[in-house]
Amino acid sequence: METNRRSFVKAAGIAAVACGAMSASGLASTLQTRPFSNIKALAFDAYGTLFDVFSVTALCEALFPGNGTALAQLWRAKQLQYSLLRSLMGRYENFWRLTEDGLLYASKSLKLDLTSAKRQRLMDAYLTLAAFSDVKPGLEALKKLGLRLAILSNGEPKMLDAATRSAGIDALLDATISADELRIFKPSPRVYELAGTRLRTDASSLGFVSSNNWDVNGAASAGLTTFWIQRSVGEPAEELGFPAARVVTSLTDLATALR
Numbered sequence: 001m002e003t004n005r006r007s008f009v010k011a012a013g014i015a016a017v018a019c020g021a022m023s024a025s026g027l028a029s030t031l032q033t034r035p036f037s038n039i040k041a042l043a044f045d046a047y048g049t050l051f052d053v054f055s056v057t058a059l060c061e062a063l064f065p066g067n068g069t070a071l072a073q074l075w076r077a078k079q080l081q082y083s084l085l086r087s088l089m090g091r092y093e094n095f096w097r098l099t100e101d102g103l104l105y106a107s108k109s110l111k112l113d114l115t116s117a118k119r120q121r122l123m124d125a126y127l128t129l130a131a132f133s134d135v136k137p138g139l140e141a142l143k144k145l146g147l148r149l150a151i152l153s154n155g156e157p158k159m160l161d162a163a164t165r166s167a168g169i170d171a172l173l174d175a176t177i178s179a180d181e182l183r184i185f186k187p188s189p190r191v192y193e194l195a196g197t198r199l200r201t202d203a204s205s206l207g208f209v210s211s212n213n214w215d216v217n218g219a220a221s222a223g224l225t226t227f228w229i230q231r232s233v234g235e236p237a238e239e240l241g242f243p244a245a246r247v248v249t250s251l252t253d254l255a256t257a258l259r
Contacts, residue, residue, distance in 0.1 A: 036246070036258050038205055039225060042142060043177065043195040045186075045210035046153035047129075049229060051163050055130035056122065063118050064110075071106055078102035083154055083185040092183040096156040099126055127159060131167035132231075138251030139172040145258060150175040152195045152208065154185045175199060187218025195224075209254065217242040227254060 047053050053076050060075075061068025079095075079102035086092055093101075103122055107114035139149060150173060153160055157178045164170040177198050179191045186192070196206050208219035211229040220226045220242035228237070228244035229251055237243055246257050 034259075036207065036225065039147070039207045039258055040205040041148035041150065041174075041199045041201045042207045042209055042227075042254075043150045043152035043199070043224075045208075045212060045215050046151050046155050046160060046163065049209065049211040050131055050135050050151070050169070051129040051167065052132055053129065056125045059122060059125050063121070064112050067110055067112060070110055071112065074106035074109060075102050078105045087185045087188060094156040094180050095154050095178075095185075096123075096159055099123065099159075127162035128166040129163050131169065132251070134251040135167065136169055136172070138254060139169055141252060141255035142258070143172055145255060147258070148174045148199055148201070150177055150195065150199055152177045152186075152191070154179045154191075156180050186215055187221070189218070189222040192219045192222035192224055207258075209251070213238045213244075214240070216244045220244070227257070 044050055054072050056075075057068050057072040059068075060071040064071055079099050082098040082101055083095065086098070100119070100123055103119065104114065142149060151160060151164070153176075155163075155178060157176065157180060160176050160178060161170070164173060164176065175198055177195055179185050179188075179194075182188070182190050182194060184190060192208065193203075195201075195208070196203055199206065203223040204225075206224055207227060208216070208224040209227045209229065210216050210219070211231050213228055213230075213235070216226045216228045217238050217240040221240075226242075226244045228247045230247050230249055233249065248254060248257065
């Protein structure tokens with residue numbers, strides 16, 4: 001009888017261990033197949049991620065034949081540089097002003113005759129930037145998953161509102177959050193923290209999406225789960241030490257990653 005009891009206890013122990021192993025294996029499998037199941041909301045960068053900043057190139061070329069690409073590229077570079085410099089200097093001006101200042105610098109650098117009429121046309125173009133083709137279907141797929149979606153951008157609120165309406169994505173967004181509220185630009189951690197506050201979501205449940213890898217690093221450094229849309233496949237990641245949790249090549253790939 002004692003032998004039978006010991007055999008039963010031993011068999012039960014083995015079964016328990018096996019069940020525990022199976023449960024752990026099942027949990028690990030679930031975590032592996034759904035590594036982002038905790039994400040309840042996503043904040044998206046705007047310029048370069050949702051809106052193609054180089055969609056102004058055609059207009060630049062029409063106004064300044066032979067200089068369109070150079071103007072569009074230098075304009076964007078100075079816009080970003082001024083956001084960083086003004087944050088470091090503690091001399092804030094909103095993103096609309098920086099966009100105009102960048103345009104002025106670029107036109108002077110290229111020795112272009114930027115009349116007031118041409119300047120107005122180019123600035124107005126920033127209010128109707130083309131959205132990338134994957135943006136609307138990608139946001140629609142994410143919305144179907146029950147995620148809250150927002151823009152988190154350095155852009156000035158009126159710029160962002162105009163661009164989202166022009167692109168027809170305003171109805172898909174739960175919030176448009178601007179760094180203008182804090183009077184400092186990304187990659188300040190305060191801007192990324194603002195997204196959680198406005199969406200009433202803690203950092204562990206908030207994902208951040210950008211095509212700008214420096215922006216991805218900034219958000220990851222602030223504790224957010226980050227997704228890099230690597231629109232140029234050959235583009236290397238920044239050497240800042242805070243890589244993306246997942247790299248995709250299109251916004252439409254995100255729904256699959258988060259499902």
